Amino acid sequence: MSDLLNVSSNPHVRDKNSTSSIMLDVIIALLPTTIFGIYNFGYRAFIVIMLTIISCVLSEFLYQKCMKTDITIKDFSAVVTGLLLALNLPYDIPYWMAIIGGIFAIIIVKQLFGGIGQNFMNPALAARCFLLLSFGTNMTVFTYDSITGATPLKVIRDTGSFDLYKMFIGTTAGTIGETSAIAILIGGIYLLAKRVIDIRIPFAYLAVFSLFILFFGNEKFDIYYLALQLCGGGIMLGAFFMATDYVTSPITSRGRWIFGALLGILTGIFRVFGPNAEGVSFAIIFCNLLVPLIEKITIPKPFGYVSKKKEAKNE
Amino acid sequence: MSVLTFKGGVHPYSGKEYTKNKAIDEYFPENGLFVIPLSQHIGSPATPIVKVGDRVLVNQKIGEASGFISANVHSSVSGIVKAIDNRKVANGNKVPCIIIENDGLYEKTNSMDNENYLEFSKEEKLELIKEAGIVGMGGAGFPTHVKLSPPKPENIDYIIVNGAECEPYLTSDYRRMLENPEIIVEGLKIVLSLFDNAKGIIAVEDNKLDAIVRLRKCVSKENNIEVKTLFTKYPQGGERSLIYATTKRCLDSSKLPADIGCIVHNIDTIYAIYNAVVKNLPLTTRVVTITGDAVRYPGNYIVPVGADIKQFIDDTGEFKDKAEKIISGGPMMGMALHDLNIPVTKGTSAILMFKKDEVSACKPSNCINCGRCVNACPSRIIPSRLAKAADKNNEDEFLKLNGLECIECGSCSYICPAKRQLTQSIKTMKKNILSNKRK
Numbered sequence: 001m002s003d004l005l006n007v008s009s010n011p012h013v014r015d016k017n018s019t020s021s022i023m024l025d026v027i028i029a030l031l032p033t034t035i036f037g038i039y040n041f042g043y044r045a046f047i048v049i050m051l052t053i054i055s056c057v058l059s060e061f062l063y064q065k066c067m068k069t070d071i072t073i074k075d076f077s078a079v080v081t082g083l084l085l086a087l088n089l090p091y092d093i094p095y096w097m098a099i100i101g102g103i104f105a106i107i108i109v110k111q112l113f114g115g116i117g118q119n120f121m122n123p124a125l126a127a128r129c130f131l132l133l134s135f136g137t138n139m140t141v142f143t144y145d146s147i148t149g150a151t152p153l154k155v156i157r158d159t160g161s162f163d164l165y166k167m168f169i170g171t172t173a174g175t176i177g178e179t180s181a182i183a184i185l186i187g188g189i190y191l192l193a194k195r196v197i198d199i200r201i202p203f204a205y206l207a208v209f210s211l212f213i214l215f216f217g218n219e220k221f222d223i224y225y226l227a228l229q230l231c232g233g234g235i236m237l238g239a240f241f242m243a244t245d246y247v248t249s250p251i252t253s254r255g256r257w258i259f260g261a262l263l264g265i266l267t268g269i270f271r272v273f274g275p276n277a278e279g280v281s282f283a284i285i286f287c288n289l290l291v292p293l294i295e296k297i298t299i300p301k302p303f304g305y306v307s308k309k310k311e312a313k314n315e
Numbered sequence: 316m317s318v319l320t321f322k323g324g325v326h327p328y329s330g331k332e333y334t335k336n337k338a339i340d341e342y343f344p345e346n347g348l349f350v351i352p353l354s355q356h357i358g359s360p361a362t363p364i365v366k367v368g369d370r371v372l373v374n375q376k377i378g379e380a381s382g383f384i385s386a387n388v389h390s391s392v393s394g395i396v397k398a399i400d401n402r403k404v405a406n407g408n409k410v411p412c413i414i415i416e417n418d419g420l421y422e423k424t425n426s427m428d429n430e431n432y433l434e435f436s437k438e439e440k441l442e443l444i445k446e447a448g449i450v451g452m453g454g455a456g457f458p459t460h461v462k463l464s465p466p467k468p469e470n471i472d473y474i475i476v477n478g479a480e481c482e483p484y485l486t487s488d489y490r491r492m493l494e495n496p497e498i499i500v501e502g503l504k505i506v507l508s509l510f511d512n513a514k515g516i517i518a519v520e521d522n523k524l525d526a527i528v529r530l531r532k533c534v535s536k537e538n539n540i541e542v543k544t545l546f547t548k549y550p551q552g553g554e555r556s557l558i559y560a561t562t563k564r565c566l567d568s569s570k571l572p573a574d575i576g577c578i579v580h581n582i583d584t585i586y587a588i589y590n591a592v593v594k595n596l597p598l599t600t601r602v603v604t605i606t607g608d609a610v611r612y613p614g615n616y617i618v619p620v621g622a623d624i625k626q627f628i629d630d631t632g633e634f635k636d637k638a639e640k641i642i643s644g645g646p647m648m649g650m651a652l653h654d655l656n657i658p659v660t661k662g663t664s665a666i667l668m669f670k671k672d673e674v675s676a677c678k679p680s681n682c683i684n685c686g687r688c689v690n691a692c693p694s695r696i697i698p699s700r701l702a703k704a705a706d707k708n709n710e711d712e713f714l715k716l717n718g719l720e721c722i723e724c725g726s727c728s729y730i731c732p733a734k735r736q737l738t739q740s741i742k743t744m745k746k747n748i749l750s751n752k753r754k
Contacts, residue, residue, distance in 0.1 A: 011725030
């Protein structure tokens with residue numbers, strides 16, 4: 001090594017956090033949900049999870065190899081995308097479909113727009129919606145305990161009630177990762193405690209959604225019905241893991257409140273007035289598109305800023 | 316009492332344990348060349364008033380302030396003036412310097428203590444401070460007598476002494492507060508006597524509780540000086556953060572602290588004010604912390620201005636290992652040195668030596684929009700967006716995002732998980748815009 005000293009602009013120290021350590025934290029936070037999904041749906045869920053992760057990581061690797069750019073699979077973001085995609089799929093989806101989903105998420109949604117940090121939609125959710133629109137039957141028919149039936153949310157919509165305890169624990173039909181509210185909450189609390197995400201988006205999302213359901217839901221001002229709505233479908237997974245995706249959510253703190261509130265309203269509209277019982281995925285990818293606008297109107301006032309009017313008044 | 320703070324900031328590893336318990340020692344080299352820059356302050360450089368071949372004494376004035384914002388320069392050594400020439404200083408620029416060959420005698424000019432300094436008028440005290448060539452010793456180097464002569468002195472409500480020392484590794488202010496608390500308080504009283512309506516605040520971070528205890532003891536009989544405890548967080552000692560934490564007054568780039576009734580001074584500056592007014596001594600030395608994992612004997616030293624940094628390292632701290640990076644100042648705002656043959660100046664608070672350079676070890680990747688920089692920014696702007704605008708040289712966007720409010724504290728670069736050089740981009744853009752404005 002040479003005797004020359006290194007020079008650089010200040011600061012000369014760096015925090016230990018890195019993109020990969022953050023992604024690892026997200027993976028750790030998703031473990032309870034993942035493990036419960038495998039326990040609930042059996043080995044086939046495990047294979048689906050593995051397939052989407054491998055197809056995501058592999059497509060990122062091959063794309064970057066072909067484009068001769070830096071390989072970024074070591075930052076674990078592709079793993080997170082793959083895992084989140086699997087958690088949003090039914091466990092009995094055909095294997096090839098899961099693989100297509102992974103490729104779509106990484107190549108179309110992420111890499112074509114410039115790779116990590118550049119995508120304008122959550123890749124996992126975009127891929128899910130792509131599969132939903134392309135292969136409707138496979139994505140909307142759920143079997144549980146070998147009985148083909150409706151998801152709890154569909155049952156609630158039709159009959160007005162379901163076993164809340166089962167929905168909280170997660171022993172119901174649904175996608176691999178969405179059924180267990182408690183497992184998602186554990187992961188969410190982990191992310192909040194590690195300060196990977198902040199409370200604004202999930203809180204605004206769930207609070208506004210709750211208000212919407214209380215006022216406009218099928219059973220108005222019914223707490224039990226509200227609890228069912230909160231535990232059912234993808235809203236918990238969406239609020240803690242999908243809506244909080246850094247790249248596709250606003251960077252400003254006021255923007256995060258607005259983003260969460262919009263999600264709550266949209267999810268409410270889709271669930272109450274839409275043709276399907278579910279609406280989280282569409283609400284999130286729709287709001288993803290609004291992020292640049294939200295950021296534009298929420299540029300924070302700098303410290304010590306005094307508006308011209310106020311200043312004139314004081315003088 | 317409650318612990319005061321501001322919104323934003325980061326918590327870097329403190330590293331103060333290396334030198335926290337090392338009492339201030341003296342370092343006066345016996346030979347070698349002293350390079351005394353004529354520009355150790357913001358403003359125009361001083362004019363040399365000695366010639367090559369002159370013999371100068373310690374405390375002798377060798378540079379005369381030229382212009383309103385400027386400061387005198389005094390010799391810190393006795394010996395023959397060898398040259399007056401441009402030499403490199405810590406920031407990499409070449410500035411005019413007076414080069415003196417140290418004869419090792421440290422022969423002083425005759426000076427008398429001002430025993431009756433309490434009876435001096437405001438103007439006399441200000442003149443002594445101006446004469447002593449005192450500048451802000453936190454690093455910026457703004458001439459102190461200018462700071463102490465605001466347009467409306469009666470509007471100054473607070474004199475704040477900055478004992479936060481929020482930069483990691485630095486302990487020079489801490490040792491000063493611990494070893495000479497009575498001088499700090501006396502110095503502050505001198506400054507307070509210049510303003511009719513001002514109260515004194517000494518603000519110290521809560522990782523220096525023993526210093527707080529000693530200072531409180533010294534101010535127990537003073538009814539207009541208060542010692543306030545600050546939460547330990549970087550950049551607590553930044554001027555705007557400090558004013559907000561202690562007085563809840565807000566300041567942006569359009570104003571000076573004096574506009575909102577505050578004047579902030581560094582600990583060592585207050586010490587220098589005491590020396591100037593009471594002892595009739597100019598500013599020729601300062602406390603320097605030498606520390607880092609590449610130093611064998613970390614410590615705090617009184618070092619004469621103009622001493623060579625290489626010689627200082629060899630004579631005191633010594634290299635334990637090969638250092639990859641050497642910094643003048645703290646790790647958050649200090650300057651990396653590419654050459655060690657540069658002088659200690661009035662603003663050199665520390666020499667930091669690191670075995671490994673953390674910055675070159677990490678490779679910047681794409682911004683993931685996580686918002687950590689936004690949360691850390693004490694100016695409440697959006698560093699990631701500003702850096703993007705700066706990289707594209709998009710001045711309109713940069714100004715729209717209030718880029719000029721950046722205080723260059725480095726918190727955003729520190730916290731960025733993608734290891735992006737946010738501060739550097741913003742700083743460069745700011746510099747360009749401001750210099751274009753001046754044209």
